[in-house]
Structures are given as C-alpha cells and as structure tokens.
Amino acid sequence: MRRTSWFNVTSLTLGFAFLYLPMVLLVIYSFNSSKLVTVWAGFSTKWYGELVQNEAFLDAALVTLEVAVASSTLATILGTMAAYVLVRGGRFLGRTLFSGMIYAPLVMPEVITGLSLLLLFIGIGLDRGVLTIVLAHTTFSMCYVSVVVSSRLVSFDRSLEEAALDLGCSAFDAFRLVTLPIIAPAVISGWLLAFTLSLDDLVIASFTTGPSSTTLPIKIWSAVRLGVSPEINALSTIMIGIVTVGVISASLISKRNAVKAQQDMQAAERGAT
Amino acid sequence: MSQKVFAPWDDPNEKPLIRFENVTKKFGDFTAIDDLTLNIYEREFFALLGPSGCGKTTMMRMLAGFENPTSGKMELSGKNIAGIPPNKRAVNMMFQSYALFPHLSVWENIAFGLKRGNMDKRDIAARVEEMLKLTRLTKFAGRKPHQISGGQRQRVALARSLAKAPKLLLLDEPLGALDKKLRQDTQFELMDIQESTGTTFVIVTHDQEEAMTVASRVAVMDEGRIIQVATPDGIYEAPNSVYVADFIGDVNIIEGTVKPAGDGMYSLAWAENEPPFLASSDLPFSDGQKAHLAIRPEKIAITTEKPEEAKNAVQGSVLDIAYLGNLSTYHVQLAGGQIIKAQTANTRRLSRRSITWEDKVWISWNATAGVLLEQ
Numbered sequence: 001m002r003r004t005s006w007f008n009v010t011s012l013t014l015g016f017a018f019l020y021l022p023m024v025l026l027v028i029y030s031f032n033s034s035k036l037v038t039v040w041a042g043f044s045t046k047w048y049g050e051l052v053q054n055e056a057f058l059d060a061a062l063v064t065l066e067v068a069v070a071s072s073t074l075a076t077i078l079g080t081m082a083a084y085v086l087v088r089g090g091r092f093l094g095r096t097l098f099s100g101m102i103y104a105p106l107v108m109p110e111v112i113t114g115l116s117l118l119l120l121f122i123g124i125g126l127d128r129g130v131l132t133i134v135l136a137h138t139t140f141s142m143c144y145v146s147v148v149v150s151s152r153l154v155s156f157d158r159s160l161e162e163a164a165l166d167l168g169c170s171a172f173d174a175f176r177l178v179t180l181p182i183i184a185p186a187v188i189s190g191w192l193l194a195f196t197l198s199l200d201d202l203v204i205a206s207f208t209t210g211p212s213s214t215t216l217p218i219k220i221w222s223a224v225r226l227g228v229s230p231e232i233n234a235l236s237t238i239m240i241g242i243v244t245v246g247v248i249s250a251s252l253i254s255k256r257n258a259v260k261a262q263q264d265m266q267a268a269e270r271g272a273t
Numbered sequence: 274m275s276q277k278v279f280a281p282w283d284d285p286n287e288k289p290l291i292r293f294e295n296v297t298k299k300f301g302d303f304t305a306i307d308d309l310t311l312n313i314y315e316r317e318f319f320a321l322l323g324p325s326g327c328g329k330t331t332m333m334r335m336l337a338g339f340e341n342p343t344s345g346k347m348e349l350s351g352k353n354i355a356g357i358p359p360n361k362r363a364v365n366m367m368f369q370s371y372a373l374f375p376h377l378s379v380w381e382n383i384a385f386g387l388k389r390g391n392m393d394k395r396d397i398a399a400r401v402e403e404m405l406k407l408t409r410l411t412k413f414a415g416r417k418p419h420q421i422s423g424g425q426r427q428r429v430a431l432a433r434s435l436a437k438a439p440k441l442l443l444l445d446e447p448l449g450a451l452d453k454k455l456r457q458d459t460q461f462e463l464m465d466i467q468e469s470t471g472t473t474f475v476i477v478t479h480d481q482e483e484a485m486t487v488a489s490r491v492a493v494m495d496e497g498r499i500i501q502v503a504t505p506d507g508i509y510e511a512p513n514s515v516y517v518a519d520f521i522g523d524v525n526i527i528e529g530t531v532k533p534a535g536d537g538m539y540s541l542a543w544a545e546n547e548p549p550f551l552a553s554s555d556l557p558f559s560d561g562q563k564a565h566l567a568i569r570p571e572k573i574a575i576t577t578e579k580p581e582e583a584k585n586a587v588q589g590s591v592l593d594i595a596y597l598g599n600l601s602t603y604h605v606q607l608a609g610g611q612i613i614k615a616q617t618a619n620t621r622r623l624s625r626r627s628i629t630w631e632d633k634v635w636i637s638w639n640a641t642a643g644v645l646l647e648q
Contacts, residue, residue: 163372165359166337167386167437181376264420
C-alpha cells in the first residue's frame with residue numbers, strides 16, 4: 001500500500017470541495033427553518049411541505065418531464081437512424097458533409113441554436129408551446145444520441161447482421177432482431193443523455209417556450225431573479241437526489257453485469273472439455 | 274464391401290450444383306476474381322485454398338449473396354443466382370467469427386433461421402433438438418454464447434447454419450479460432466457431419482493441411498485465379514505449377530533444361546559438370562526447354578554410401594538437421610551450392626543418428642519421384 005501523503009490528501013480534499021461544496025451548501029440550506037437563505041435558524045423540512053403545495057412548480061415539473069420524455073424519445077429514434085446510415089450506409093454522395101453536419105450542434109453556441117429555432121418557428125407560424133420546445137430539444141440532443149450510438153456501431157461485428165440476412169431475415173428484420181437488441185445499451189445511454197440534456201436546458205427552452213409552457217429550469221431562473229427562496233433549495237435537493245440514485249444504480253447494474261459476465265466466462269472455460 | 278469412388282467431376286453426365294462461368298469481380302480498380310470458371314458438384318466437400326487476398330473469401334461471399342459478380346454467370350442447380358439477395362438463397366454460411374447472436378441462447382440461435390420461414394412451432398423445436406443432438410450440444414441449449422467454450426461455439430455456428438438444411442453450406446475459415454488439437458478433432462467431426470447430412474460444403478481456408486484433410490477436391494487460388502483444382506493427392510503428387518507445388522507442403526525445385534530420353538523420360542541438365550537427372554513426365558517437353566523438377570523431401574533418400582539402384586544420385590554435405598520427432602529433415606548442400614531437403618521417418622526409437630552435420634552424404638531418388646513443371 002502506498003502511504004497517503006499530506007499532498008494527496010490536500011489535493012483530494014480541494015478537488016472534491018471545489019466540485020461538491022456548492023451542492024452541499026444547497027442541500028444544507030434546504031433544511032433551514034429560516035426564510036432567509038443565508039442565515040441558519042435550525043433544522044426543518046417545512047420547505048419540502050410547501051413545495052408540494054406550490055402548483056406553479058409542480059406544473060413546471062410536469063411540463064419539463066413531458067418535454068424531456070418526448071424529445072429524448074424522438075431524438076433517440078432520429079439519432080439512431082442517422083448513426084446507422086452514417087456508419088453502415090457505405091460511401092454515398094455527401095457522406096462526409098452529412099457526418100460533419102450531424103456533429104455541428106455539439107459545438108454550436110446554444111444561444112444561436114435557440115435564436116435560429118425561434119426564427120424558424122415564427123417563420124412557419126408555429127405557435128410556441130410544449131411542441132416547439134420538444135422540437136427544439138430533439139434538434140440539439142439528437143446529435144448526442146447519434147455520437148453515442150455510432151461509436152457503438154463502429155465496433156459492432158458486421159458479420160452478425162450478415163448472419164441474420166443469411167438465415168433469411170430482411171434488412172429491417174436483421175436490424176430489429178439482431179442489431180437493435182445488441183446496441184440497446186448504447187441506445188438507452190443515448191436516451192438518458194438526451195433526457196438529462198432536455199431536463200436542465202434553460203437557454204434553448206426560453207427561446208422556444210410559449211406562455212402556457214414553462215419548464216422547471218425557466219421557472220427556477222425567473223424565481224431566483226426575485227430572490228432565492230428556500231423552496232428552490234428544496235426542489236434542487238430533490239433533483240440532486242434523483243440524479244444521484246440514478247447514477248449509483250446505473251453503475252451498480254453495470255458492475256454486477258461485468259462481474260457476472262466474468263463468472264460465466266470462467267465457468268465456460270472450466271466446463272470446456 | 275465395395276464402394277463406388279466419389280468422383281462426380283469425372284462424370285460428364287453429372288450436373289454441377291454450382292457453376293461459375295467466366296465470373297469476374299472488381300472492387301474499383303482491384304480485380305478480386307479474374308474470369309473464373311468452376312464446377313462444384315452435389316455432396317462435395319470443396320476447399321478453396323490460397324494466401325490472404327487471393328479472392329477465396331470474395332468467391333464465398335458471392336455464393337452467399339453478399340457480393341455480386343461484375344460480369345459472368347453464377348448458377349446454383351441450374352438457376353442464375355446473381356442479384357438474388359442472401360435471404361432468398363438456399364445457401365447458408367458459417368462465419369469465421371461464428372457471428373453467434375450474443376443476446377440469444379444456443380437454442381434460439383439455432384432456431385433463428387427456422388423462425389424466419391413459416392414453419393410450425395413444433396417442427397422448429399424438433400429440428401432444433403435434432404441439430405443439438407448432431408452437434409452434441411443438448412446440454413448447453415439454454416446457455417448464452419459467452420457461457421460456452423470456443424469449440425462449443427464453433428458447433429453452435431455449424432448447427433445454426435445447417436438447421437435450414439441448405440443445398441450448400443459455406444464455411445469461412447471454420448476452425449481458425451481453435452487450437453491445434455481441437456482443430457484436428459473438429460476436422461473429422463466436420464467430415465462426419467458433412468457425410469451424414471449429405472450437404473455440399475464449400476470451405477475457405479489458408480491452412481493447407483486442413484484443406485487436404487477434409488476436402489474431396491481442393492482449388493488452389495492466387496490473385497483471383499484458380500491455379501489448379503484436383504483431389505488432395507492430385508494436388509500434392511501432381512501439382513501443375515511451381516506455385517502449387519510450393520504452396521502445398523514442402524518441395525525441392527531444381528531448375529534446368531530438358532532433353533527427351535524416350536519412353537516419356539527426360540533428362541534434366543541442372544548444373545555444369547554434373548550428370549543430368551532423369552525424370553518421367555506425362556507432359557511433353559521439347560529439346561532444350563526450360564523446366565523445373567519438383568520433388569518432395571520425403572521422396573529423397575539420404576545415405577552415406579552411394580546407392581546402386583537409384584536412377585538419380587548426387588553427393589553433398591549436410592548443412593542442417595531439423596529433428597521433428599516423427600521425422601528428421603536434412604538440408605544437403607550440393608557442389609553447385611543448391612540446397613536439397615531430404616526427409617526420413619524416425620521409425621526406431623533410441624537409434625543412433627548415423628548422419629551428422631558436415632557429413633558427406635548421397636541423396637537419391639528414382640525417375641518417377643519428381644514432377645517436371647513448365648513454370
């Protein structure tokens with residue numbers, strides 16, 4: 001074992017403090033009984049109680065969830081299709097241009113994406129609301145899905161698809177029965193990525209939102225402009241909690257799968273005679 | 274027990290199962306298959322043998338339907354199959370990587386092709402059981418591909434590709450991923466299965482020993498062309514070119530000019546101040562023609578005294594000895610600098626080696642031991 005030197009301990013502490021101190025403060029203050037955010041006045045859970053009764057927040061949370069589910073699903077379908085064509089489609093005319101273009105939104109400033117979408121929606125006379133946010137989120141999260149899925153497809157053994165064709169599958173059946181189940185983890189990661197991106201997007205949503213469709217980030221942002229309320233701290237703590245549980249369970253599942261795969265492998269080798 | 278020798282290729286009335294007629298396949302500027310004509314018959318175990326990049330895999334992929342010929346005709350039981358997609362052909366393929374579906378169990382992998390047709394569920398189950406029994410996998414039906422060993426995976430791939438009872442089964446380097454011992458056992462297993470199912474097998478391999486063991490006929494390919502098609506012993510004992518002789522097994526090639534000596538015999542002048550070698554040949558050679566004499570090392574005897582009977586005998590000194598256990602190979606250098614390999618079987622245990630390095634020895638062979646080749 002290596003000794004833990006004071007240098008290692010210090011850098012570890014500083015690093016984690018830098019990352020997590022703001023969040024820890026937020027969580028602590030969400031249990032503050034005082035209405036003043038910066039003054040500690042004892043432990044209380046009353047802000048959580050009030051949050052449940054705040055319909056504006058709840059409505060916004062519902063809209064956010066709706067938008068996130070719809071846009072990430074749409075982005076996953078489109079992004080997977082794009083990735084499949086770019087990786088598998090061979091060398092068709094304009095392939096390089098297309099693959100470059102699909103990654104452009106990754107580096108495009110959000111303000112510009114938001115503004116151009118707004119201009120488009122006004123131009124075609126689409127009323128701004130949940131639909132326009134969904135479309136906007138699909139547009140920018142689709143490329144993330146396509147990056148994740150295409151990196152999986154590149155390492156995908158092509159002969160699996162050929163075997164499916166050889167055994168009598170049509171091209172679509174081969175994709176549905178063989179390719180999709182195997183790349184499913186990447187597709188799901190892509191969906192989760194798109195879901196999170198949509199969940200916390202403020203800039204593009206505020207460009208494309210309408211009067212009846214306020215998402216949670218917009219709601220929080222506008223609430224904070226009138227002063228930070230402990231209610232928002234409580235709401236943020238809940239969100240941190242959900243994300244933490246999600247991340248931990250995802251890593252536990254993947255670790256368990258890895259351990260199981262290794263055991264299977266060893267068992268197979270022992271059983272081989 | 275009398276058995277008719279299986280040789281449909283010698284019967285002019287036999288209809289070939291597969292017919293390639295002047296097939297050419299180009300990838301851009303690169304010619305993968307060059308004007309190839311070939312017949313493969315029903316129940317044959319046909320091996321395509323050649324170095325990597327010789328076009329053997331392209332040929333197989335054309336048979337499977339993954340590639341289409343640029344020009345020429347390709348027939349399966351008399352019907353043109355160019356342009357027919359792989360899922361519409363009575364041809365199945367066993368992939369080099371096995372290409373087992375990792376998300377499906379062994380049972381489901383084998384049933385995969387059967388489920389694509391409109392086959393009755395009970396018939397599918399019966400067929401899968403039959404295939405499991407044939408490949409001795411019944412115990413592993415419920416396992417996933419990553420839960421079984423390499424040899425078992427190979428058998429699953431075979432069972433899956435045989436399940437639909439194809440007219441033709443293509444095997445792309447089927448034993449490449451197995452270690453040597455397992456590979457030898459599997460070769461015989463493959464032959465048994467081929468015989469019991471009566472399916473025509475076309476196997477692609479770069480392992481000449483494997484091709485010789487399993488195949489009824491072997492095609493040696495190079496640069497998109499078939500150099501020779503013959504039975505394994507035909508390829509080995511009567512190669513039609515230096516390329517084939519050199520590709521299959523070990524061989525000594527002696528260059529020289531021939532002179533007819535009558536009665537199908539030719540004398541080969543191979544070095545100045547040395548008596549010519551005598552060799553028989555079925556092919557006619559003209560006086561003064563350049564030729565290559567190809568002799569397998571095991572057909573050359575090595576002795577300390579000059580043998581009296583042998584038609585060809587020449588003296589040299591031992592340069593190297595390779596002891597392989599069952600055999601020993603001697604590298605003998607002749608006066609002109611040529612090195613000839615001679616092989617002897619070590620039939621006796623604990624015998625003292627009478628020949629050692631630097632010894633003066635005689636190597637000898639008779640007139641029919643070698644083959645005279647034009648090129």
